[in-house]
Amino acid sequence: MLSRDYKDIVGGALLVIVGLVFSWYAATHYDLGTLRRMGPGMFPAALGIVLAGFGAIMAVPAFFRRGEVPSVRIWTPLFVLTGVAGFAVLIRPFGLIPAILAVSIISSFAELKVRPISLTILSVSLCVIAWLVFRVGLGLPIAMYRWPF
Numbered sequence: 001m002l003s004r005d006y007k008d009i010v011g012g013a014l015l016v017i018v019g020l021v022f023s024w025y026a027a028t029h030y031d032l033g034t035l036r037r038m039g040p041g042m043f044p045a046a047l048g049i050v051l052a053g054f055g056a057i058m059a060v061p062a063f064f065r066r067g068e069v070p071s072v073r074i075w076t077p078l079f080v081l082t083g084v085a086g087f088a089v090l091i092r093p094f095g096l097i098p099a100i101l102a103v104s105i106i107s108s109f110a111e112l113k114v115r116p117i118s119l120t121i122l123s124v125s126l127c128v129i130a131w132l133v134f135r136v137g138l139g140l141p142i143a144m145y146r147w148p149f
Helices: 006-029 042-059 075-094 096-108 116-137
Strands: none
Touching: 006 042, 075 096, 096 116
């Protein structure tokens, strides 16, 4: 047991840093405009400030509560990154549906316990949503399924 909740302190501090960096970048590289005539930098700058505020809301109370020592599993980010790499490798030769199936199946191993039924429901629903959004809704010419052999 730790004297403070360092996991939330570090997470909140990272949110504050990322939010402030985005706000600074938007304010220095884009025109902010006024509240009546907002420029292209107004929304990203405001969003960065909101993100920094949420980070502060998360970090400040963590100084006053006890925390657990977090367990670090190196396999979790490796499975997620491997799933993203699998998506990138499979989308061009095989199409969107096999790439979505690959990323959801490979990334599911990041959990300690893989549940086949919920994984099947997630994979099928992601494939249907992708088809509805990209093919039906937007009409993009993305190959849904391709067999290169």
